[in-house]
Amino acid sequence: METPQVANQTKEIADRLVELCRQGRNVEAIDELYHDDVVSLEMADWPGGPQRVEGIKQVVEKNEQWMDNVQEIHSANVSDPITAGNHFTVKMNYDVTFKNQGRTQMEELAVYHVDNNGKITQEQFFYDM
Numbered sequence: 001m002e003t004p005q006v007a008n009q010t011k012e013i014a015d016r017l018v019e020l021c022r023q024g025r026n027v028e029a030i031d032e033l034y035h036d037d038v039v040s041l042e043m044a045d046w047p048g049g050p051q052r053v054e055g056i057k058q059v060v061e062k063n064e065q066w067m068d069n070v071q072e073i074h075s076a077n078v079s080d081p082i083t084a085g086n087h088f089t090v091k092m093n094y095d096v097t098f099k100n101q102g103r104t105q106m107e108e109l110a111v112y113h114v115d116n117n118g119k120i121t122q123e124q125f126f127y128d129m
Contacts (some may be wrong), residue, residue, distance in 0.1 A: 001031075004020070006085060006086060006116070007083065007085070008084055008116045009026065009114065009118050010083045010085065010087070010088055011083050011088075012118075013033055013056060013088070013112075013114050013118055013119075014081035014083055014088035014090070014112070014114075015021075015081065016032070016033060017029050017033055017090075017112070017120070018027070018078050018079075018080065018081055018090060019083045019102050020032070020033075021076075021078045021090075021092075021124045022076075022078050023095075024073075026063050026067075027060055027063055027064065030056060030059055030060050030063065031056075031060070032057050033119065034059065034119060034120045035115060035119035035120060035121045036055070036056050037054065037055060037056075037057055037079050038049070038054075038055065038059055038119075038120060038121055038122065038123070039053070039054050039121065039123075040058075040059045040062060040092070040122075040123050040124075041053065041122070041123070041124040041125065042052040042125055043125065043126065043127060046083070047055070049062060049065065054062070054112070056124065059123075069098050069099055069100070070096055070098060070099070071097045071098060071099045071102075072096070072097045072098070073094065073095070073096050074094040074095040074096065074097065074103070075093075075094070076093070076095075077089075077092070077094075078090055078091075078092050079091040079092070086111050086113055086114050086115070086116075087111060087113055087114070088111075088114070089109055089110065089111045089112070090109075090110050091107070091108070091109055091110075092106075092107070092108050092109075093105070093106065093107050094106040094108060099126070106127065107127060107128075108125050108127035109125070109126045110123060110124070110125050110126075111123070111124045111125075111126070112124075
């Protein structure tokens with residue numbers, strides 16, 4: 001059963017992640033909010049690298065590699081979070097030009113798990129390829 005403390009903590013973490021992502025401060029969000037042993041999961045046929053990445057350093061590197069492939073971000077929108085217990089989700093929409101792929105519109109759902117110490121321990125992304 002969800003306690004008010006867990007719900008409030010998850011909402012605080014979710015709101016902070018959304019705030020930082022809307023400002024384009026994704027690496028800062030990872031450094032501030034993620035557990036050292038975080039797990040990041042992508043779709044099985046994701047072309048950008050491994051489906052599973054473990055550890056905060058590797059998640060930062062994955063994020064930086066994605067940004068290194070971006071020529072221009074035309075727009076980026078992150079929804080308000082929806083929380084349930086220790087989990088929350090946000091919808092992200094991007095209009096991006098990649099250096100080797102051209103311009104594309106991306107839409108994804110990101111689901112996060114927050115541990116009892118207020119750190120994100122898992123992120124998982126869902127999207128159409």
